Amino acid sequence: MDQARWERIQALFHAAAELPDRERRPFLERRCADDPALVTEVLSLVEEDARPMLLDSGVAPAARRLLDDRAAPTARFGPYRITRMLGEGGMGVVYLAEREDLGSIAAIKILRDAWLSPARRERFAAEQRTLARLVHPSIAQLYDADTLADGTPWFVMEYVEGAPLTEHCAAHACSIPERLRLFRAACEAVQHAHRHLVIHRDLKPSNILVKEDGSLKLLDFGIAKQLESGDAPVDQTRTGLRLMTPAYAAPEQIRAGRAGTYTDIYSLGVVLYELLAGRLPFDLSDKTPAEAATTIAEQEPLRPSAMAAAVAERTGGNAWSRAVGRGAWADLDVLCLTAMHKDPQRRYRTVEALMRDVDHYLNGEPLEARPDSVRYRVGKFVRRNRGPVVAAATTLAVVITLVVFYTLRLTSARNAAVAEAARTQRIQRFMLNLFEGGDEAAGPADTLRVVTVVDRGAQEARTLSAEPAVQAELYGTLGGIYQKLGSFARADTLLRAALDQRRRLYGASHPDVAASLIALGMLRDGQAEYDSAERLVRDGLAMSQRMLRPGDPAVARATASLGQVLEDRGAYDMAIPALEEAARLQSLPGGDRADLAATLTELANSHFYAGHYAGSDSLNRRVLTMDRQLYGERHPHVADDLINLGAVQFEWGHFPAAERYDRAALEIIRTFYGPNHPETASALTILGRALVSQNRYEEAAVMLRDALTIQERVYGPVHPRVASALNELGRVAQEQGKLDEAEADFRRMADIYRALYHDRHYLIGIALSNLSGVYQERKQYARAEALMRDVVRRYAEVLAPDHTLMGVARVRLGRTLMLQQRYGDAAVESLAGYQILMKQSNAPARWLRTARTDLAEAYDATKQPEQAKRFRAELVSASAGAGGATR
Amino acid sequence: MVPRRPPSVLESESGAPELLLRDRRLLDDLFSLTYEELRRLAASVRRHDPSATLSPTALVNEAWIKLASSPPPGTISRLHFKRIAARAMRQVLVEAARRRNARKRGSGAALVTLDDGTDAAAAGADDVLALDAALDELAQLNPRQATMVESRFFGGLDVSETAELLGISEATVLRDWRAARAWLARQLRTPG
Structure with a gap:
């Protein structure tokens, strides 16, 4: 045809x-x-x-008939006779066999349909070779191997009669330590394989059998991979042809088919999870393979402790899991989740390291593993959301750098509040310039502001209600970001949501709840609500201390947070010991060096505000050395340290030295961020300040205007950083006698703070104070007075009555009254200011001098010569003692 | 009967979408797709015969081995993949049938029967081999019809998928199928 x-x-x-x-x-x-x-x-x-015909019934019946073949090709394999089938896997069929001459039993594995492909035969042979080289009491032993006349290969191995690890533990209601010891034995077997360059690739409880006598055997090297040499290929070994068991497979194994020792470590982590929690981390039973792969790659598992609690609630069982205290659970969570971290780089590097932590746990010692930092989680979140987040790749890089960098430096935004405690106007300006607004990582130019990015993040976080733990985490992180962006209301909503969520998930007392309390406390700190801030942080700290080991990094961080709140409210004598304690904890072996550097920076700042410049200087030098080791010579952290060192030089009146530090910092920052970045703007502002102090106003004005342009473009017209730049420009204008410019600058500054802080923040007071100074120079004393009265009223609302700023404000108010010859009123204000300032451990000399001068004159005018004499005498002795320390 | 050509995933099918290979990572995607498809097949086995013991895993493995030992496939549509799975399934079954018949004709070793069902399997082997041979012949007369039968029978493609795969209307699929089916039935009854 x-x-x-x-x-x-x-x-x-x-x-x-x-x-x-x-x-x-x-x-x-x-x-x-x-x-x-x-x-x-x-x-x-x-x-x-x-x-009817064959085609009508579909392929299934034919396939069943042809493939579902239980027949063994022969009953006799060398000296062995098979008695029954034990099971079949992807690669072959296993029979139970008896060795007739010795009466011993063994398992025989044959490769059925060996003809199907050379690759299959090769893999079967590879399994056999693998078993031959692994001789370990916990690995089933190879006895014999051969090929039948028809070409069917077979090998004989030790027959292991036992129960899968998880079933054994369930049947014997093993305690957690018992489970961990069995798990450790399995690890030893895997470690032995790894030492012989063999990756198992299919670790799961059914391949880990516990025998009657309690000994354990690792089975089934059917898809094990022989590495070619000790190092390089560990990374890029393809999983190959066989089905893995998805529930225990690592994300990279499922997604990209990569396998290495790290995939085995992941699988061990899942086995441990199941042992601890009584459940697998993910329920994949109703999922397609594609869905399962997505789940494994993207979904964060519940902590084993939470899963165990959920299981216990549902079944009423799990006596073993309830015997573990919360602190111990926290360690088990870290141990297990480190082993099964989605990022291979963040897992235990070796099975030995995993075993060491198991031992540490069993011995009650601190673990070597550390939970993920916020920095890591945010970075991951941003990476995962890069698609929706940005349009262009370059933009993306900027956003990631910014957001990550910005979370890195939680230290900085809080320092905004530090200004409030500043002793002198110079320190105020310094703090405003240096720290105001935090590192909020402006958006890439005009196209996409970070706020938008974060808004989308928050939007997305709200859809994650199926994963409350992750959701809480994201709420917390995003809340922190909003806080740095100055969106306090949104920060508040999210941080509260995180706290509520965690209380629902974990109960009233839990390390995560403690972390949420502290985060909320730090928001209050940023809002200058210090009572509430201190209460929240103290609660969080106490909870952390109750729930965690003293060596836990979270305890140290909580202690540092308390130090910071105390610092921000001006209680340096209390802040310094708290920060010293945090630094001590972080200096212990295993402490986080980056955390330590951040704490020491804070400690240096506390000393700075307390006027201990030498102490601050030596701490800053230490941090500079650490940061250079941690981050390299040209990292923004290093630049920050240089700026802090410059600030001390500035206070000492060594303006050229300050200028050198500031220029070095500017250079690093400009290289790192580029010429049009807000960080660069900040550094320009600080350098400008050093120039102003050397009366180089024109040079300074150029830098400050550049800074302002960048900040307005990046942050928009209403932002703390813009306000801060305006403050500096205003001051330069005032020094140059350009009073109209100065007035405009300070006015705008005040307006910005009013808009940002709902008309209620000490920063508004600072702006109005400066504005009042301009009126005063213009001899508009009544206006100046009215403004200062407003400032005093504002401070009374938000600050402690004996706060330094209040002292300064009343002295300034006194000066405006003096200038109107209202000596009686002036004396009242100046004296009140003077008394407040005298309570400070390091009174700002300039304002003390002003107070004394004014008081002497006022008492003269009101015929109180004794009082006048007293303040004159003080003026003389103060200037003798202080030397050139004041300007 | 004409000589069988070696199977190749990259072999161009008439009307079938064909893309070039990109990288081996796609093997994993293919794998998960095969898995789904073959699971579906296996489930249909269970539906048709509740006592069936065929493990879906075994099916998947056999098919996957076929695929993975082929040259690396390119970026491929789901439909095209189904087409490939069908080819793999045909080959797995044909070779299993050949092997069984060879054993039946006597390779010296006695077959150890651990449970029953081998007779049925032997009968199935003849059917599959006959169908395979008839399909080769059909491919000479009309390659599209042979592809159609292979895809629908071994790969489980439905009518609309087959139409899409071959770039023809569903009515044409039904028409071609009917004729091919009748022809194959007659070939199986009276080979040659």
């Missing part, structure tokens, strides 16, 4: 099939006069058309 004939047959077939039976033959005979053979041909087809 040829194609044309077949075409003709088909046409006839379709036509004939439509006809009634008896009309077909006449029809065909008519049409096939030239080729009578066609008639029978077509009629036979029509006949077949009506009958």
Whole structure:
């Protein structure tokens, strides 16, 4: 038959099939006069058309018949006779066999259908070679191997009768330490394999059997991978042809088919999870493989402790898991989740390291593993959301750098509040410039502000209600970001949501709840609500101390947070010991060096505000050395340290030295962030300040205007950083006698703070104070006075009555009254200010001098010569003692 | 019967979407797709015969081995993949059937029967081999029809998928299928 004939047959077939039976033959005979053979041909087809045939039943029955073949090719394998089938896996069938001469039993594995492909035969042989080289009491032993006459390969190995690890533990209601010891034995076997360059690749409880005598055997190296050498190939080994067991497979194994020792470590982590929690981390039972892969790659598991609690609640069982205290659970969570971290780089590097931590746990020692930092989690979140977050790759890089950097430096935003405690106007300006607004990581130019990015993040976090733990984490992180962005209301909403969520998940007392309390406390700190801040942070700290080991980094961080709140409220004598304690904890072996550097920076700042410049200086030098080791020479942290060192030089009046530090910092920052970045703007501002102090106003003004331009473009017109730049420009203008410019600058500054802080923040007071200074220079004393009265009223609302700023404000108010010759009123204000300032451990000399001068003059004018004399004497002795320390 | 051509995933099918290979990572995607498809097949086995013991895993493995030992496939549509799975399934079954028949005709070693069902399997082997041979013949007469039967029978493609794969209408699929089915049935009854 040829194609044309077949075409003709088909046409006839379709036509004939439509006809009634008896009309077909006449029809065909008519049409096939030239080729009578066609008639029978077509009629036979029509006949077949009506009958059932093989194709109708689908392939399944045929496949079942052909593939579901339990027959062994022979009963005898060398000296062994098979007695029954034990099971079949992807690679072969395993039979139980008896060795007739010795009466011993063994397992025989044969490769059925070995003909199917050379690759299969090769893998079967590889398993055999693997077993041959692994001799370990916890690995089933290879006895013998050969090939049948028909080419079927087989090998004999130790028969292990036992229960899968998890079933054994459930049946014997093993305690957590018992479970961990069994798990450790499994780790030892895996470690042995790794030492012989073998990756198991299919670790799961059913491959880890516990025998009656309690000993353990690791089985099934069927898809094990032989590494070629000790190091390089560990990373890029493809999983190959066989089905993994998805529940225990690592994300990279499922997604990219990569396998290395790290995939085994992940699988061990899942086995441990199941042992601890009584459940697998993910329920994949109803998922397609693609869904399962997505879950494994993207979903964060519940902590084992939370899962165990949930299981216990549902079943009323899990006596073993309830015997573990909360602190111990926290360690088990870290241990287990480190082993099964989604990022291979963040898992235990070796099985030994995993075993060491198991030992540490069993011995009650601190673990070597550390939970993920916020920095890591935020970075990951940003990476995961890069698609929706940014349009262009360059933009993206900027955003990631910014957001990550910005979370890195939680230290900085809080320092905004530090300004409040500043002793002198110079320190105020310094703090405003240096720290105001935090590192909020402005958005890439005009196109996409970070706020937008974070808004989308928050939006997305709200959809994650199926994963409350992750959601709480994200709420917390994003809340922190909003806080740095100055969106306090949104920060508040999210941080509260995180706290509520965690209380629901974990109960009233839990390390995560403590972390949330502290985060909320730090928000209050940023809002200058210090009572509330201190209460929240103290609660969080106490909870952390109750729930965690003293060496836990979270305890140290909580202690540092308390130090910071105390610092921000001006209680340096209390802040310094708290920060010293945090630094001590972080200096212990295993402490986080980056945390330590941050704490020491804070400690240096506390000393700075307390006027201990030498102490601050030596701490800053220490931090500079640490940061250079941690981050390299040209990292922004190093630049910050240089700026802090410059600040001390500035206070000492060594302006050229300050300028050198500030220039070095500017250079690093400009290289790191580029010329148009807000960080660069900040550094420009600080350098400008050093220039102003050397009366180089024109130079300074150029830098400050550059800074302002950058900040307005990046942050928009209403932002703390813009306000801070305006403050500096205003001051330069005032020094140059450009009073209109100065007035405009300070006005805008005040307006910005009013808008940002709902008309209630000490920073508004600082702006108005400066504005009042301009009026004063213009001899508009009544206006100046009215402003200062407003400032005093504002401070009274938000600050402690004996706060330094209040002292300064009343002295300034006194000065405006003096200038109006209202000596009686002036004396009242100046004295009140003077008394407040005298309570400070390091009173700002300039304002003390102003107070004394004014008081002496006022008492003269009101005929109180004794009082006047007293303040004059003080003026003389103060200037003798202080030397050149004041300007 | 014409000589069998070696299977190749990259072999161009008439009307089938064909893309070039990119990287081996796609093997894993293919794998998960195969898995789903073959699971579906296996489930249908269980539906048709509740006592069936065929493990879906075994099916998947066999098919996957076929695929993975082929040259690395390119970026491939799900449909095209199904087409490939069908080819793999055909080959797995044909080779299993050949092997079984070879054993039946006597390779010296006695077959150890651990449970029953081998007779049925032997019968199935003949059917599959006959169908395979008939399909090769059909491919000579009309390659599209042979592809169609292979895809629908071994790969479980439905009518609309088959139509899409071959770039023809569903009516044409049904029409071609009917004729091919009748022809194959007759070939199986009277080979040659």
